[in-house]
Amino acid sequence: MPTSLEYYVHVGFALPSLGTLIAPIDSSGSTGTFGQTQLFAFNVTEGADPTSYSLGSMRGYTVQASSTADFHGVEVEVLTYDDGSLNGTISLQGLINAGTNEIAIVGGTGDFRSARGYAIITFLNSTATVALYHHQLFFL
Template structure:
């Protein structure tokens, strides 16, 4: 859809505990910054903001801290596993993200009902607590 209407909309429940987020590679120089730190993640994808709303799938991937300053810019690669009962498959996304800001990343492919998909995703930070960060994703296709 090229008219500015999102193709898909969903929430990512980003768990901040070890069960959902794990460090794969430590920072290269942790006294200066977190540059090089690599984290793996596996988060739930839901229809609504509430963590108990309808489960649509999961978001799995990794981030690599790519800024040597105190800013948190990272390269993020994620795979959305999605099944809402009418659409089923995976969507691959990647790009540079900055914590606490609205980010735009590339939709680079998919499988199943999303085979050959291309476009972009707008990721908006909603809120966070000690154990959970909430993000809203809108996917637009070319």
């Protein structure tokens, strides 16, 4: 198993893969979007350019866990990874917000079997249709 990995996640806003599974608990808006749950499936690439080498996909869900206007979500992600040398899945989870986040690596399969460690997720930029995130994974 490697000691670290890095890749880029391209979050498409208008894609059907970013859909609301469960609506907010209070639809009047007095608690923000608390409880809203979204499923996602995004492309993962070697570089920041969306046409760079594809490494796989990031799938999972986020549950809004704040009843105020600031965003805090509980996120569960599964990275399907294949760079031609390493192949498998990596499971990540943690509390995220609008800034840079550290979440836990809680397992994996294939070349990442029993993976443990942490990931640093950094927002880089966005357009009207896509947000770009840099993920750095560190294995213990």
